[in-house]
Amino acid sequence: MKQLQDANIDEFKEHFQGEVLLPGAAGYEEVRQIWNAMIDRRPALIGRCTTPEDVANAVRFSRKHNMLVSVRGGGHNIAGNSVCDDGIMIDLSLMKSIHVDPKVRRATVEPGCTLADFDAAAQTHGLATPLGINSTTGVAGLTLGGGFGWLSRKFGLSVDNLLSADVVTADGNHLHASKTENSDLFWGLRGGGGNFGIVTSFEFQLHPVGPDLLSGLIVFPFDQAKPVLTKFARFTETMPDELNVWMVTRKAPPLPFLPEDVHGKTVVVLAICYVGDPAEGEKLIEPLRGFGTAHGEHIGVQPYTAWQQTFDPLLTKGARNYWKSHNFSKISEGVIEAIIEYAAMLPSPQCEIFIGTIGGQTTRIAPDAMAYSSRDANYVMNVHGRWESAADDARGISWARQFFTKSKPFASDGAYINFLTEEETDRIAFAYGTTYKRLVELKKKYDPTNFFRMNQNIRPV
Numbered sequence: 001m002k003q004l005q006d007a008n009i010d011e012f013k014e015h016f017q018g019e020v021l022l023p024g025a026a027g028y029e030e031v032r033q034i035w036n037a038m039i040d041r042r043p044a045l046i047g048r049c050t051t052p053e054d055v056a057n058a059v060r061f062s063r064k065h066n067m068l069v070s071v072r073g074g075g076h077n078i079a080g081n082s083v084c085d086d087g088i089m090i091d092l093s094l095m096k097s098i099h100v101d102p103k104v105r106r107a108t109v110e111p112g113c114t115l116a117d118f119d120a121a122a123q124t125h126g127l128a129t130p131l132g133i134n135s136t137t138g139v140a141g142l143t144l145g146g147g148f149g150w151l152s153r154k155f156g157l158s159v160d161n162l163l164s165a166d167v168v169t170a171d172g173n174h175l176h177a178s179k180t181e182n183s184d185l186f187w188g189l190r191g192g193g194g195n196f197g198i199v200t201s202f203e204f205q206l207h208p209v210g211p212d213l214l215s216g217l218i219v220f221p222f223d224q225a226k227p228v229l230t231k232f233a234r235f236t237e238t239m240p241d242e243l244n245v246w247m248v249t250r251k252a253p254p255l256p257f258l259p260e261d262v263h264g265k266t267v268v269v270l271a272i273c274y275v276g277d278p279a280e281g282e283k284l285i286e287p288l289r290g291f292g293t294a295h296g297e298h299i300g301v302q303p304y305t306a307w308q309q310t311f312d313p314l315l316t317k318g319a320r321n322y323w324k325s326h327n328f329s330k331i332s333e334g335v336i337e338a339i340i341e342y343a344a345m346l347p348s349p350q351c352e353i354f355i356g357t358i359g360g361q362t363t364r365i366a367p368d369a370m371a372y373s374s375r376d377a378n379y380v381m382n383v384h385g386r387w388e389s390a391a392d393d394a395r396g397i398s399w400a401r402q403f404f405t406k407s408k409p410f411a412s413d414g415a416y417i418n419f420l421t422e423e424e425t426d427r428i429a430f431a432y433g434t435t436y437k438r439l440v441e442l443k444k445k446y447d448p449t450n451f452f453r454m455n456q457n458i459r460p461v
């Protein structure tokens with residue numbers, strides 16, 4: 001790896017319209033620090049792009065000088081791939097324009113947009129596309145890995161709603177990718193992560209959503225976990241696509257609708273969202289209340305954008321995070337027992353085990369239709385280790401790994417690449433699943449030198 005000399009930095013600046021941050025500069029520390037505080041890396045240079053040409057120039061410069069490159073969208077990648085030591089961080093977070101065409105229900109979105117930016121712009125017209133459940137996450141990284149949230153059962157994954165993308169390739173050229181243009185690249189972008197180039201613009205299909213939706217939480221005591229989880233598992237197998245219910249077990253935050261003596265106690269939470277007429281939704285969710293005797297509930301009709309931000313306070317930037325994830329086709333008794341065993345030993349007040357329910361439309365696409373292949377995943381489980389101090393790392397990591405091992409026999413194939421941690425390089429081929437071989441061929445075509453390797457890397461060999 002070459003070190004950057006002053007002359008090199010001048011050369012970079014000459015072709016770059018955006019801001020250039022070097023170690024020690026005001027703003028450098030803030031931009032290099034991503035969501036997961038466990039990742040602490042120092043790029044030699046941060047290029048804060050403002051145009052697709054900035055992106056292309058940064059790529060050409062890095063290639064010429066043999067510099068490692070990382071690409072930052074929303075900076076939420078758990079493995080920390082958006083920041084590198086000693087290389088060039090290509091920061092897209094200033095590229096935030098969004099254009100919504102309500103007539104054709106399409107949005108063109110730049111790669112620095114967060115889910116909050118996108119949701120706000122689309123909801124002005126009563127429209128939305130499936131994204132994640134935490135509004136500070138970046139649209140770019142989330143989409144390129146698959147992308148799922150409350151709307152996915154009805155409208156599919158984020159990648160299922162991607163219509164086209166503008167891409168800067170590893171040789172610094174601009175390409176448009178869609179079903180009719182560079183269709184192989186378009187296939188790979190939809191689930192292949194950041195392996196094939198840097199997307200400078202995403203075009204999405206939008207759908208009528210809300211703007212108000214029935215949504216909220218029911219919180220059950222942990223000693224009722226067995227019946228609640230068992231009923232959750234069976235209920236979610238047959239519920240309509242419009243309804244989504246996720247399960248999370250964790251220590252109760254001090255939510256105003258919970259009695260004070262419940263705060264800090266382990267609970268089982270059902271998070272509910274109905275994408276349709278709230279009156280119809282009310283009828284459908286009624287059986288959930290009978291899963292046990294709840295500590296409390298907070299369910300009502302609220303703006304979709306507000307629901308999208310409900311979990312933000314629990315998921316702020318700056319904590320230490322360690323995740324492990326499995327896909328499940330079915331929530332079997334073995335998984336339920338493992339969840340109960342490990343939720344009884346939560347190593348910190350912020351740790352949780354959650355099951356995100358997908359299924360519905362996400363499973364009706366052929367597994368080889370695009371790079372994302374886990375079409376039999378009805379549920380994505382994440383054991384979310386989270387704490388403040390490095391002194392808690394060993395205990396928290398060990399807990400998450402043990403639960404991961406215990407629940408593994410019940411998992412289905414593939415894994416969500418956006419939930420893989422830094423150390424899980426041996427799981428990457430398994431995670432991509434049945435499309436991996438074709439992804440390797442595509443990598444050989446579009447990035448034969450593995451220039452883009454700070455990602456869930458598909459090696460061109």
Ligand SMILES: Cc1cc2nc3c(=O)[nH]c(=O)nc-3n(C[C@H](O)[C@H](O)[C@H](O)COP(=O)(O)OP(=O)(O)OC[C@H]3O[C@@H](n4cnc5c(N)ncnc54)[C@H](O)[C@@H]3O)c2cc1C
Nearest residue numbers: 073074075076077081082132133138140141142148194199
């Ligand atoms: C709090 C939290 C909640 C989450 N909730 C969900 C959820 O509900 N659903 C879900 O599906 N996922 C969820 N995720 C996972 C999320 O999808 C990944 O963390 C994703 O990587 C975030 O994208 P980003 O742009 O913020 O990340 P970044 O760290 O900026 O980027 C991640 C990687 O994506 C690639 N990349 C980013 N932008 C580009 C681009 N323009 N072109 C090419 N490659 C690019 C790069 O390889 C980069 O290293 C969540 C993550 C967090 C931290």
